[in-house]
Amino acid sequence: MDLDLKGRKALVTGGSRGVGRGVVLALARAGVDVFTCYHEDSEAAASLERELKDAGGTHRVVKRDLARPADAASLVAECADTFGKLDLVVNNAGAISHVPYAELPVEEWQRIVDTNLTAPALVIRHALPLLGEGASVISIGSKSSEVGIPLRAHYTATKAALRGLSRSLAKEFGGRGIRFNVLALGVIETEELRARPAEQREKLAAMYRAKTALGRLGTPEEVAGAVLWLASDLSRYVTGATIHVDGGIS
Template identity: 65%
Template sequence: MDLGLIGKQALVTGGTRGIGRGVVLALARAGVDVITCCRQEGEAAVSLKRELKEIGDRHEVVRADVADPAQVDDLLSACRDRFGRLDLVVNNAAVISHVPYAELEPAEWARVLATNVTGTHLVIQGALPLLGEGSSVVNISSKSIEVGIPLRAHYTTTKAALHGLTKSLAREFGDRGIRFNVLSLGVIRTEALEAMPEQQRTAMVERYSGKTSLGRLGTPDDVAGAVLWLASDLARYVTGGVIPVDGGIA
């Protein structure tokens, strides 16, 4: 099915691994020109550049830490210089750690908020001059905010904040035709899960697959499908939404 995305311009943060990588590649294959970023150069970035080159030559992987305002400025300058506009922004970059709340240091609290919330804010605010009628902003959140996760109070706080930010921006910029939505993800099978010891990985897959209506974990392609829809005119009347991509987990 042709979603009418050929020639669209997109920015995806945190796009060299896992969910972000799946989104970047799906967009590129759908004909979207994509810029993505990573905090550090490495094999993941090198291999993504190679894959994107095989798809087309209008894509770029740049180094940028969204927690750093100066690096966000450089990232958006790259988008402006290469594309001149943006039709889609996907805020996927995030950090996580597992710390007992009683032991959570101010520096770690600040580090996670700086990337997951402030970084998203900086990207959106900086992208506004490049966004116009029909543009779509997709913020990646987590189903975990509905149930809470021990040792992740700081992380779930940031993901909950994205819901309020998204809804407020949808109201504020609706008259400009810019749409803002959240994808609330369940357990997605990425490299991080595959890197677990086999016994631990098997137990986790069985446990969380059993909690879903579909009987399986999600994949980056499942998330990418939702992003493609939100980027297309099929979702032209969808804004301010929290859209579950979780296999019906309970």
């Protein structure tokens, strides 16, 4: 199906690995011009640039630390210089750690909040002048924000906050025709999981498969499918929603 996305302009944060990479490449292959960023120099970032060249279109891959407000501002400013407008923003960049709450340093709490909540809020705020009627803003959330997970109180708090932020912005900017939605992900198989020792990897995968209605883990491409739908006019009456891309995980 042709979603009629060719020529649209998108900003995707955290695009060099995992879900972000799957989203960036799916958008580029659908004809969208994509501006994305990464946190640390790596072969993943370099290989993404090569793949985007092969996909055709106008794409940029830049380095930014979105936990720094100045980097969030400069990212959107450079995107504005490149495209002049935006039809889609995908807040994907995020951080996670596993720390007992009683031992959680305030610095680690702040790092996760800065990356997972403040950065998306600032990216959206700076992007607002570039967004016109029909624009779509998608924030990548997590099923864990509904159920809670030990050792991740700081992470799940930020993902729950993204829902409130998106719901409020949907009402504030609905009159301008700008839509705000959250994708609540289940367990997605990415490089992080594949990099674990084989025994540990299989143990984790088996545990999550058993908790998931479809009996398997998700893929970045499947998350990208939901992004493509929310980027298209097929979803033009969908806003303020949290859409679960989780395989029915409990």
